[in-house]
Amino acid sequence: xxxxxxxxxxxxxxxxxxxxxxxxxxxxxxxxxxxxxxxxxxxxxxxxxxxxxxxxxxxxxxxxxxxxxxxxxxxxxxxxxxxxxxxxxxxxxxxxxxxxxxxxxxxxxxxxxxxxxxxxxxxxxxxxxxxxxxxxxxxxxxxxxxxxxxxxxxxxxxxxxxxxxxxxxxxxxxxxxxxxxxxxxxxxxxxxxxxxxxxxxxxxxxxxxxxxxxxxxxxxxxxxxxxxxxxxxxxxxxxxxxxxxxxxxxxxxxxxxxxxxxxxxxxxxxxxxxxxxxxxxxxxxxxxxxxxxxxxxxxxxxxxxxxxxxxxxxxxxxxxxxxxxxxxxxxxxxxxxxxxxxxxxxxxxxxxxxxxxxxxxxxxxxxxxxxxxxxxxxxxxxxxxxxxxxxxxxxxxxxxx
Amino acid sequence: xxxxxxxxxxxxxxxxxxxxxxxxxxxxxxxxxxxxxxxxxxxxxxxxxxxxxxxxxxxxxxxxxxxxxxxxxxxxxxxxxxxxxxxxxxxxxxxxxxxxxxxxxxxxxxxxxxxxxxxxxxxxxxxxxxxxxxxxxxxxxxxxxxxxxxxxxxxxxxxxxxxxxxxxxxxxxxxxxxxxxxxxxxxxxxxxxxxxxxxxxxxxxxxxxxxxxxxxxxxxxxxxxxxxxxxxxxxxxxxxxxxxxxxxxxxxxxxxxxxxxxxxxxxxxxxxxxxxxxxxxxxxxxxxxxxxxxxxxxxxxxxxxxxxxxxxxxxxxxxxxxxxxxxxxxxxx
Numbered sequence: 001x002x003x004x005x006x007x008x009x010x011x012x013x014x015x016x017x018x019x020x021x022x023x024x025x026x027x028x029x030x031x032x033x034x035x036x037x038x039x040x041x042x043x044x045x046x047x048x049x050x051x052x053x054x055x056x057x058x059x060x061x062x063x064x065x066x067x068x069x070x071x072x073x074x075x076x077x078x079x080x081x082x083x084x085x086x087x088x089x090x091x092x093x094x095x096x097x098x099x100x101x102x103x104x105x106x107x108x109x110x111x112x113x114x115x116x117x118x119x120x121x122x123x124x125x126x127x128x129x130x131x132x133x134x135x136x137x138x139x140x141x142x143x144x145x146x147x148x149x150x151x152x153x154x155x156x157x158x159x160x161x162x163x164x165x166x167x168x169x170x171x172x173x174x175x176x177x178x179x180x181x182x183x184x185x186x187x188x189x190x191x192x193x194x195x196x197x198x199x200x201x202x203x204x205x206x207x208x209x210x211x212x213x214x215x216x217x218x219x220x221x222x223x224x225x226x227x228x229x230x231x232x233x234x235x236x237x238x239x240x241x242x243x244x245x246x247x248x249x250x251x252x253x254x255x256x257x258x259x260x261x262x263x264x265x266x267x268x269x270x271x272x273x274x275x276x277x278x279x280x281x282x283x284x285x286x287x288x289x290x291x292x293x294x295x296x297x298x299x300x301x302x303x304x305x306x307x308x309x310x311x312x313x314x315x316x317x318x319x320x321x322x323x324x325x326x327x328x329x330x331x332x333x334x335x336x337x338x339x340x341x342x343x344x345x346x347x348x349x350x351x352x353x354x355x356x357x358x359x360x361x362x363x364x365x366x367x368x369x370x371x372x373x374x375x376x377x378x379x380x381x382x383x384x385x386x387x388x389x390x391x392x393x394x395x396x397x398x399x400x401x
Numbered sequence: 402x403x404x405x406x407x408x409x410x411x412x413x414x415x416x417x418x419x420x421x422x423x424x425x426x427x428x429x430x431x432x433x434x435x436x437x438x439x440x441x442x443x444x445x446x447x448x449x450x451x452x453x454x455x456x457x458x459x460x461x462x463x464x465x466x467x468x469x470x471x472x473x474x475x476x477x478x479x480x481x482x483x484x485x486x487x488x489x490x491x492x493x494x495x496x497x498x499x500x501x502x503x504x505x506x507x508x509x510x511x512x513x514x515x516x517x518x519x520x521x522x523x524x525x526x527x528x529x530x531x532x533x534x535x536x537x538x539x540x541x542x543x544x545x546x547x548x549x550x551x552x553x554x555x556x557x558x559x560x561x562x563x564x565x566x567x568x569x570x571x572x573x574x575x576x577x578x579x580x581x582x583x584x585x586x587x588x589x590x591x592x593x594x595x596x597x598x599x600x601x602x603x604x605x606x607x608x609x610x611x612x613x614x615x616x617x618x619x620x621x622x623x624x625x626x627x628x629x630x631x632x633x634x635x636x637x638x639x640x641x642x643x644x645x646x647x648x649x650x651x652x653x654x655x656x657x658x659x660x661x662x663x664x665x666x667x668x669x670x671x672x673x674x675x676x677x678x679x680x681x682x683x684x685x686x687x688x689x690x691x692x693x694x695x696x697x698x699x700x701x702x703x704x705x706x707x708x709x710x711x712x713x714x715x716x717x718x719x720x721x722x723x724x725x726x727x728x729x730x731x732x733x734x
Contacts, residue, residue: 045534053622067538067704156622158613158701164438224698230614231700382538383623383703 042070045382049078053156053386056396058370060389064382072377072385074370079400087360092118092327093191095357100186102362103398105148108134108141108177109340110398111190114360116271116336117347118192121329128273129317130194135273136310137180137189138338139303140207143214144173145341146300149393153293154225156390157234162225169217172210179203192327194320204311214304222297235289239376239388242287249372252365253343254295255392259287265339272338276313279306289391296393326355342366342393364398411503415492422649423642427454429686430645430693437697458638466634469532476530481632481639483523488643491516491650496571498663498677509570510562513654514555517609517647521547524618524628527640531631539627543618546608546707553715554605557598560726561589561658570654574662588661594729597722599659601715606651608707611644613696617704652688653681660684 042063048054057078063071083098090098095118099110112134119126147166154162174184180203181189181196189196225231241251246259256263264281266274282298284291331353337346343365352358369392377385428443428451435442443450468477493516494509496502506512521544528540562568565576579587589595608615619627629640656662662684663677673680702710 043534043537052625154700158616158620158622159699160434161438161697164440168439225700228700230702233706234700234703381703381705383620383701386622 047382047385053152053390055152055389055394058389058394058396058399060373060377060385062377062382062385067381067383069377069380069382069385072374074373076367076370076396077400079396081401083401084360084362087357089356091355092329092357093323094188095360096188096191097186099362100188101397102401103340103342103345103364103366103395104185105395105397106141106145106341107185107187108137108190109338109345110362111187112138112272113336113338113340113345113347114349115190115192116338117334117349118327118329120334120336121332121349121351122192122323122327123330124193124321124323126194126321127318128315129198130319130321132273132310132314133180133195133199133319134190135277136307136314137177137187137195138272139306139310140173140177140180142303142341143300143307144170144177146296146303147173149296149341149390150221150225150300153387153390153393156386157225157231159225159228159231162221165217165221165224169210169214172206176203176206176210179206191320191323192329193323194318196320198319199314204314207307207311211304211308215301218297218300218304226293226297232290234383234387235293235391238289238380238384239292239391240286240288241372241376245372245375246287249375250368251343251372252368253339253341253393254292254299255343255365255369255372257281258284258291258295260285265337265344269337271336273310277306277309289387292391292393328353328355337363340365342369342395342398345398362398362401364395364401366392366394366396366399369394370399415489415503418492419489419642419646423645424454424458426645426649426689427457429689430696433690433693434697437694461635461638464634466636469631471532472631473530473532476526477631478636480523480527480530481636481643483526484520484643485523485639487516487519487523488646488650490519491647494570495650495653496574496657496662497681499571499575499674501663501678502571505569505571507567507569510558510568510573510654510658511555513570513650514551517650518547518551520643520647527632528618528628531628533631535625536628536630538624539618539620539630542620542624542704543611543628546615546617546704546711549708549711550605550608550715553601553711553719554609556716556719556723557601557605558658559719559723560595560598560730563723563727564589564594564730570657570662574657574664577661578664578666580666586661586664586666588659588664590659594726595659597718598726601719601722602655602658604710605715606655607692607695608711610647610651610692612648612692614699614702615707616701617707620701622701648689648692649685652692653685655688656681656684660688 042065044061044063047060047062049057049059054060059075059078061073061075062069081101083102087095087098095114096111099114100107102110147170151163151166177187178184179200181187241255241259243259243261246256246261252263260283262281262283267281279302282295282302284295329351331351333350335346335348337344344363345365346363348361348363349357350359373388376388380388432442443453446452446456468474491513493503494506494512524543525540528536528543561573565573567573577588581587585591590599611618619629629637632640663681665673665680
């Protein structure tokens with residue numbers, strides 16, 4: 001068992017946490033009891049798919065005792081578009097458009113995962129500049145994605161301002177990404193072999209202008225939400241996913257790192273320009289919503305740091321390798337993954353040597369986080385449900401794919 | 402003019418004030434929140450978007466009034482009225498100036514609180530009749546939190562009543578006229594004895610008027626729209642009008658109790674007497690502005706935290722403070 005874990009994950013994670021499914025959820029400790037002869041009934045509530053704060057179309061069926069959750073079921077699939085099946089009918093350079101629509105808030109990283117998988121089958125040497133541009137695009141997009149998370153997390157607690165402040169920074173980021181790729185959200189920028197276009201003139205200045213104020217604004221936002229005692233009272237100690245549970249559910253990204261597990265694909269299985277960059281992996285300790293908040297805020301600081309390094313050290317050269325117009329990779333089966341804003345986004349690709357993938361599997365981290373919800377929600381209040389969903393930062397486009 | 406006619410005129414005046422206040426406050430809310438959120442708020446309809454609210458009211462009036470099939474029809478229709486009427490009643494005792502008031506009640510303070518405390522009945526009715534689980538949760542929350550906070554709200558202002566010796570809102574304002582140390586107004590907010598009173602009053606009145614960070618009963622991110630989920634058109638409009646009106650009333654109460662009502666000590670008495678209602682309204686809208694500022698900034702508290710704060714902190718503190726300030730007032734005089 002242990003060596004398989006060593007082999008598949010590289011860091012031997014699963015071997016430590018053997019999750020014990022025997023423990024009943026904490027919420028079941030209180031049965032509906034008759035007080036003074038009054039009997040109470042549990043209420044079953046449909047939370048979603050049309051609910052203001054299930055971040056899209058997640059449907060939760062929750063059983064509540066008053067306001068306390070007794071049991072929760074996550075029902076997914078309301079945003080299913082059949083991305084995996086559609087990919088079987090796209091040429092290799094066009095699958096990126098599908099990946100953009102998977103996790104649509106961090107499309108660059110989805111594209112990158114597919115490009116990395118395809119390149120393993122293609123015998124192609126990706127130029128150094130393409131690696132750097134890919135990392136730059138990924139980090140810019142990670143910031144944009146985390147800002148959406150910050151804003152919606154604020155909305156979940158009932159604070160409106162945070163969302164609009166975050167959108168101001170995100171607007172600047174989307175402008176930069178538009179200058180870089182020609183699109184604001186559905187980029188199709190990273191393709192097998194490199195990126196679609198070199199960096200246009202003026203983008204470096206735009207990024208520098210953005211970075212010059214970003215750190216200041218980020219501190220301000222952190223103070224505005226994280227420094228607020230009401231907010232701390234809302235997130236501290238709720239939705240705890242400890243180390244064992246996080247590993248057992250296969251969580252990745254900030255949700256895993258908040259539990260104190262040092263696992264970041266950018267460090268564990270480096271890709272693009274990450275081996276050359278100097279950055280830290282922020283970790284939490286207890287794995288509650290507050291830790292997840294802090295880890296993500298720290299990640300934004302690290303991303304800003306990386307973007308500064310990336311534009312300072314941007315190498316000269318070609319932005320893409322020579323790739324045939326119609327890509328016909330070698331037959332074979334590969335897996336490639338990247339650290340997206342939400343965790344390990346992986347592409348398992350089977351090619352039969354034709355111009356279309358034979359089978360593509362999209363491993364989205366949100367699905368794993370959503371599974372953990374069922375286990376952690378009982379015992380919390382309805383108000384906590386939205387906070388916990390917000391803190392795990394699930395993305396329904398990627399979850400339902 | 403007959404007494405009945407005068408009464409009818411007064412009721413109409415209160416109604417007009419309430420409606421006008423609703424229109425002004427919705428526009429104000431949008432503009433204040435807009436600028437707090439680095440955006441502009443309404444700008445297109447009328448000068449600087451001033452007619453936007455009028456258009457919205459027209460929209461609410463002409464919208465289809467949907468009554469879902471499963472609702473308890475009588476309660477569903479009655480609830481907006483039960484919410485609306487007490488908030489209209491609460492205007493009766495407010496002293497806009499030494500002459501401008503609808504009635505001069507000796508128990509004005511108690512009367513206003515009583516009117517406000519009738520509102521949760523309507524909210525609970527709305528929540529129950531809607532036959533919607535979110536509405537039910539919202540109605541229950543409204544009832545629970547308003548019951549929990551009426552007690553500290555009333556207890557918190559008792560030291561003022563003890564000092565003034567009257568629960569007449571006009572008398573309370575008159576006790577705050579003039580200055581001491583030549584510049585400081587004699588407002589109760591300047592008196593350190595009433596600082597804890599003021600803090601408890603602010604918290605409890607935010608809860609009573611259902612404002613952020615205590616807007617539990619319609620917490621849109623948690624329970625959709627709470628008691629208002631199934632309401633549409635003008636029934637919804639009435640529910641929200643009453644909420645804006647409650648915000649105005651608690652702000653006006655705060656001005657009356659702590660900020661000297663219509664008085665402004667630095668101006669000559671004749672000017673103050675003439676401009677009384679204006680001064681009162683400006684002060685009240687400043688209070689509302691602060692509430693909107695809080696709304697634009699703060700996250701929401703969780704329902705169990707609200708309950709704990711009310712029962713475990715505010716009620717004991719206000720009881721202790723009544724005893725303490727009672728002793729101080731006795732020794733002083």
